[in-house]
Amino acid sequence: MAKTKVTLGIDIGGTNTVFGLVTKDGECLHQSGVLTLADKPAGDLFNRLFEKFHTIFDPVKDQYELCGAGIGAPNTNYYTGQIVSPPNFNWKTENLTELLKKYIDLPVAVTNDANAAALGEKMFGNGRGLKNFIEITLGTGLGSGIVVNDEILYGSDGFAGELGHITAIPDGRICGCGKKGCLETYASATGITRTVYELLSESSCKSKLRSVSFADLTSKMIYEMAKDGDEIALKAFDRTAKILGRALADAVAVFSPEAFILFGGLANAGDLLLKPTKKYMEENLLQVFKNKVKILQSGLEASDVAIIGAAALIWNEI
Amino acid sequence: MAKTKVTLGIDIGGTNTVFGLVTKDGECLHQSGVLTLADKPAGDLFNRLFEKFHTIFDPVKDQYELCGAGIGAPNTNYYTGQIVSPPNFNWKTENLTELLKKYIDLPVAVTNDANAAALGEKMFGNGRGLKNFIEITLGTGLGSGIVVNDEILYGSDGFAGELGHITAIPDGRICGCGKKGCLETYASATGITRTVYELLSESSCKSKLRSVSFADLTSKMIYEMAKDGDEIALKAFDRTAKILGRALADAVAVFSPEAFILFGGLANAGDLLLKPTKKYMEENLLQVFKNKVKILQSGLEASDVAIIGAAALIWNEI
Numbered sequence: 001m002a003k004t005k006v007t008l009g010i011d012i013g014g015t016n017t018v019f020g021l022v023t024k025d026g027e028c029l030h031q032s033g034v035l036t037l038a039d040k041p042a043g044d045l046f047n048r049l050f051e052k053f054h055t056i057f058d059p060v061k062d063q064y065e066l067c068g069a070g071i072g073a074p075n076t077n078y079y080t081g082q083i084v085s086p087p088n089f090n091w092k093t094e095n096l097t098e099l100l101k102k103y104i105d106l107p108v109a110v111t112n113d114a115n116a117a118a119l120g121e122k123m124f125g126n127g128r129g130l131k132n133f134i135e136i137t138l139g140t141g142l143g144s145g146i147v148v149n150d151e152i153l154y155g156s157d158g159f160a161g162e163l164g165h166i167t168a169i170p171d172g173r174i175c176g177c178g179k180k181g182c183l184e185t186y187a188s189a190t191g192i193t194r195t196v197y198e199l200l201s202e203s204s205c206k207s208k209l210r211s212v213s214f215a216d217l218t219s220k221m222i223y224e225m226a227k228d229g230d231e232i233a234l235k236a237f238d239r240t241a242k243i244l245g246r247a248l249a250d251a252v253a254v255f256s257p258e259a260f261i262l263f264g265g266l267a268n269a270g271d272l273l274l275k276p277t278k279k280y281m282e283e284n285l286l287q288v289f290k291n292k293v294k295i296l297q298s299g300l301e302a303s304d305v306a307i308i309g310a311a312a313l314i315w316n317e318i
Numbered sequence: 319m320a321k322t323k324v325t326l327g328i329d330i331g332g333t334n335t336v337f338g339l340v341t342k343d344g345e346c347l348h349q350s351g352v353l354t355l356a357d358k359p360a361g362d363l364f365n366r367l368f369e370k371f372h373t374i375f376d377p378v379k380d381q382y383e384l385c386g387a388g389i390g391a392p393n394t395n396y397y398t399g400q401i402v403s404p405p406n407f408n409w410k411t412e413n414l415t416e417l418l419k420k421y422i423d424l425p426v427a428v429t430n431d432a433n434a435a436a437l438g439e440k441m442f443g444n445g446r447g448l449k450n451f452i453e454i455t456l457g458t459g460l461g462s463g464i465v466v467n468d469e470i471l472y473g474s475d476g477f478a479g480e481l482g483h484i485t486a487i488p489d490g491r492i493c494g495c496g497k498k499g500c501l502e503t504y505a506s507a508t509g510i511t512r513t514v515y516e517l518l519s520e521s522s523c524k525s526k527l528r529s530v531s532f533a534d535l536t537s538k539m540i541y542e543m544a545k546d547g548d549e550i551a552l553k554a555f556d557r558t559a560k561i562l563g564r565a566l567a568d569a570v571a572v573f574s575p576e577a578f579i580l581f582g583g584l585a586n587a588g589d590l591l592l593k594p595t596k597k598y599m600e601e602n603l604l605q606v607f608k609n610k611v612k613i614l615q616s617g618l619e620a621s622d623v624a625i626i627g628a629a630a631l632i633w634n635e636i
Contacts, residue, residue: 084606131474132474146572151467153572154574156450157574159574159604160571160572162571165571165604167568169488170486170487170488179604250485253480253484254480256473256474256476257474258474286480286483286495287495288393288477289477
C-alpha cells in the first residue's frame with residue numbers, strides 16, 4: 001500500500017504547544033500537544049514534544065511518509081531559524097531549526113505564527129488562488145502575514161509583516177512592545193476590552209458591562225452582549241472597526257492586495273466586526289482602490305490553523 | 319564601430335515632459351523636453367514629443383541602437399500601461415503603452431514616477447546591491463517606490479506603493495486625494511509650508527517667515543531660513559521629521575527594508591531633515607529593527623533621475 005505523504009506541523013504558543021501530521025490536501029491527522037512550560041529551556045519542550053510524537057507516530061508510521069517539519073512560533077526568523085527573545089518565554093535566542101534537526105533528520109523550517117497562518121490559508125483556505133493578500137490574526141495581539149506575488153513577505157531580516165505595530169493613534173495606548181498607539185492596542189481581543197473601558201468612562205449609559213471587571217472581561221463576552229444589543233458593546237465593535245478599517249485602507253494604499261483574511265478570536269464575531277470594518281476601510285481608500293478589496297473570514301478550522309500553517313511551510317518548499 | 323545600446327526615458331510631469339537616451343551604465347545623453355500642455359489631449363503631447371525626439375535623434379542615430387522606451391508619469395499602471403485620471407491633467411484614462419507603440423515599435427513600459435525613481439536608484443544609484451529598500455520622493459507630494467526582493471511592489475492591480483496616502487494623523491489635514499491626514503500633507507514640500515503656517519499660528523515668536531505669504535513660501539526658503547537659525551523654520555523641519563520618522567518606522571515594521579532613499583526638493587535639505595527623521599524613526603522602531611535601517615539621500619542627479627528611472631524600466635526587462 002502506498003504511504004500517505006505528510007509533514008509535521010508544530011505550533012509553539014505561550015501556554016500550549018500543539019502538533020499534527022498534515023497531508024498535502026491540508027488534512028490534519030493525529031493532532032496532539034504538550035504544555036509549553038515556557039519557563040524551562042527550549043530543549044525540555046522538545047524532549048517532551050518528541051516523546052509524545054513518537055508515542056503517537058511510531059505505531060502508525062508504516063502508513064505515512066514523513067517529509068519534513070515546520071514550526072510556527074512568536075518572534076521567529078524564517079531566514080535564520082531563530083526564535084529571538086519571545087515575550088512570555090524564559091528563552092533567549094534559540095536556533096529552532098538546529099534544535100529540530102536533532103530530533104528529525106528531514107527538511108525543517110520555522111516562521112512566526114501569523115506567517116504560518118497566511119501560508120496555511122494560501123495553500124488550504126480562502127487564500128487559494130490569491131497572489132496578493134494579507135492574513136490578519138486577531139488574538140491577544142494583532143499578527144499579520146503578508147503575501148506579495150505568491151510569497152510571504154519576510155523583508156531584509158525575516159521580521160517583516162508586523163502590521164500590529166504600526167501607529168494607529170499617535171501617542172495613543174501603551175503597547176507591550178514599548179511603543180504607543182500601536183494598532184494591536186485597539187484591534188485585538190485585548191484592544192476591544194480596553195475600548196469597552198474607554199467607552200464606559202466616556203459615557204454614563206447603562207450597560208451590563210459596568211458590572212464586569214477588566215480582568216474578567218473577554219472579547220467573547222463583548223460579542224455576546226453586542227448581539228443582545230448592549231450599547232457599549234456595539235460601540236466597542238464600531239470603534240474597533242473604525243481603527244482597523246482605516247489601518248486596512250493604509251495597507252491597501254501600500255500593498256494593493258486582493259483581500260484581507262481575518263482569523264482568530266475577535267474575527268469570530270463575523271459581520272459584527274467585518275461589516276463596519278469594510279465600511280470604514282472603503283471610506284478611507286484612495287479612489288483607485290474603492291470596491292476592489294475583499295475582507296474575508298478564514299477558511300480554516302480554528303483548532304487546526306496553526307498546525308496546518310506550520311506544516312504548510314514544508315509543503316510550500318517541496 | 320559598434321553602436322551604443324540606449325533606451326529612451328520619458329518623464330511626463332504636470333508642466334514639463336523631459337526625455338533622454340540612457341546607456342546601460344545609467345548615463346543620460348541628449349536630454350531635452352517639451353511643454354506637457356496638460357489641457358490638450360495626450361496625442362498632442364506625443365506628436366510634439368516625438369517631433370523633437372527625431373530632430374535630436376535622427377542626426378546621431380548611426381551611433382546608437384535604441385532598445386525600447388519607458389515612461390514615468392503620475393497615476394500610471396505598470397500592468398495595463400494606462401494612465402488613470404492624472405490630477406492636473408485634462409486626460410481621462412489613456413493607454414500610454416499603446417500610444418507609445420504608434421511612435422516607436424520597440425519594447426515599451428510605463429510606471430509611476432516614484433517607481434521609476436526607485437528602479438533608477440536600484441540600477442544606477444544608492445539602491446545598487448539592495449534587495450529591499452524604499453525610495454521616497456519628497457516633492458509637491460510624497461511618492462514611494464517599494465522594492466521587495468529585488469522587484470518593484472506593484473500589488474494586485476499595479477497601484478501599490480502609495481505611502482504618501484497612509485494616515486499620518488487621524489482626521490488631520492485635508493489632502494488633495496479627498497482623505498484627511500495623509501502623510502504627504504505633512505511630509506512634502508507643500509506639507510512643510512503648511513507646517514510653517516501651523517507653527518506661526520501656534521506661537522508668537524519672531525520669524526522672518528511672518529512676512530512671507532503662503533502663496534510665495536517655498537520649501538527652499540524654509541531651508542535657507544532654518545540654516546540662518548530661524549526658530550519657526552527649524553521647528554518646521556523638526557515637526558516634519560517627527561511625522562515622517564514615525565511613518566518610516568511603520569514602514570519598517572511592515573517591510574523590514576535595508577534602507578530608505580530620499581529624493582526630491584525637500585530631501586535636498588540634507589541633514590536638516592535626515593538627522594531628525596532618523597532620530598524619530600529610531601524612537602518608533604520595534605526593538606528588533608533598531609539601528610539596522612539606513613536613511614540615505616539619492617545617489618542620482620536630480621535633473622536626470624526621472625528620465626533614468628523611466629529608461630531603467632526597459633533596462634530592467636532586457
